[in-house]
Amino acid sequence: MNGVILFSGFWSRCLTHYPTSPMVSAMQWDIIIQQYPEDVETIQQARDIRQRVTHRIQGLDIPLLAAPLEHDTIGDLIPVETLGAVCREVWKEVLPAAPEVDFEEALLAALSGSEIPGMSPEEGEEALRIVLGAVVTGYFRRLRELNETIIPETHLEGSCPFCSSSARVGFDSESGRTLVCSLCAHQWQVPRVRCPFCGNRDHTTLGYFESEEINGVRVYYCLECKHYIKVIDTRIRDVSDAETGDVLTLALDERARQEGFLEP
Numbered sequence: 116m117n118g119v120i121l122f123s124g125f126w127s128r129c130l131t132h133y134p135t136s137p138m139v140s141a142m143q144w145d146i147i148i149q150q151y152p153e154d155v156e157t158i159q160q161a162r163d164i165r166q167r168v169t170h171r172i173q174g175l176d177i178p179l180l181a182a183p184l185e186h187d188t189i190g191d192l193i194p195v196e197t198l199g200a201v202c203r204e205v206w207k208e209v210l211p212a213a214p215e216v217d218f219e220e221a222l223l224a225a226l227s228g229s230e231i232p233g234m235s236p237e238e239g240e241e242a243l244r245i246v247l248g249a250v251v252t253g254y255f256r257r258l259r260e261l262n263e264t265i266i267p268e269t270h271l272e273g274s275c276p277f278c279s280s281s282a283r284v285g286f287d288s289e290s291g292r293t294l295v296c297s298l299c300a301h302q303w304q305v306p307r308v309r310c311p312f313c314g315n316r317d318h319t320t321l322g323y324f325e326s327e328e329i330n331g332v333r334v335y336y337c338l339e340c341k342h343y344i345k346v347i348d349t350r351i352r353d354v355s356d357a358e359t360g361d362v363l364t365l366a367l368d369e370r371a372r373q374e375g376f377l378e379p
């Protein structure tokens with residue numbers, strides 16, 4: 116739906132989608148490692164990078180906004196120089212070699228959804244994506260936390276009422292369905308029988324599938340616009356953190372893509 120951060124690659128997909136503040140994010144890293152033991156080093160590196168980035172973002176000056184963000188202008192709000200410096204500092208702490216990359220350019224590329232300046236896997240391409248993702252999502256989460264008062268309370272769409280990025284994950288509970296923004300982590304309530312991407316309310320073209328291996332998570336899809344979203348039922352599955360829920364259910368994204376559905 117929206118290409119604020121169009122990264123590719125397994126961990127970059129998982130780990131750049133969500134914010135990084137330890138005060139509000141409770142990623143269940145141990146469960147993630149259990150599920151993907153072959154990626155343990157990358158996961159631990161990602162955790163380390165995110166903690167360092169979060170710490171620095173907490174110390175930045177964050178603007179107070181007059182209105183929620185428009186998708187087309189979201190890039191204008193990024194203090195590229197400041198965030199580029201954060202990338203550089205974290206990189207120096209975590210990785211042995213200095214990267215041959217312009218972080219400011221890389222941040223802008225990440226935000227616009229274009230190619231990130233080339234780097235080989237040996238030079239740390241995966242780490243670069245993790246650093247960029249952590250910085251961008253960390254910044255927007257903090258921005259949203261400090262601007263909560265301008266966010267409309269009622270919002271039926273699948274794109275965030277604060278930053279206009281798409282939700283990838285939702286939660287079902289006794290009180291209804293909530294979507295979670297993949298960039299700023301804002302949460303909002305939506306109706307269950309309505310596609311949040313095109314507004315379709317016809318139950319004959321709305322459906323879901325689930326997988327036997329992944330209990331308590333359904334992929335809700337719309338045959339009108341072909342989009343899907345993963346919804347975690349908190350009455351069945353004890354995951355309250357959207358990012359963790361997203362990472363643990365990547366097999367469902369794979370299946371949704373195979374069946375011709377489009378990522379939010």
Ligand SMILES: [Zn+2]
Nearest residue numbers: 275278296299
């Ligand atoms: Zn948002």
Ligand SMILES: [Zn+2]
Nearest residue numbers: 310313337340
């Ligand atoms: Zn739809």
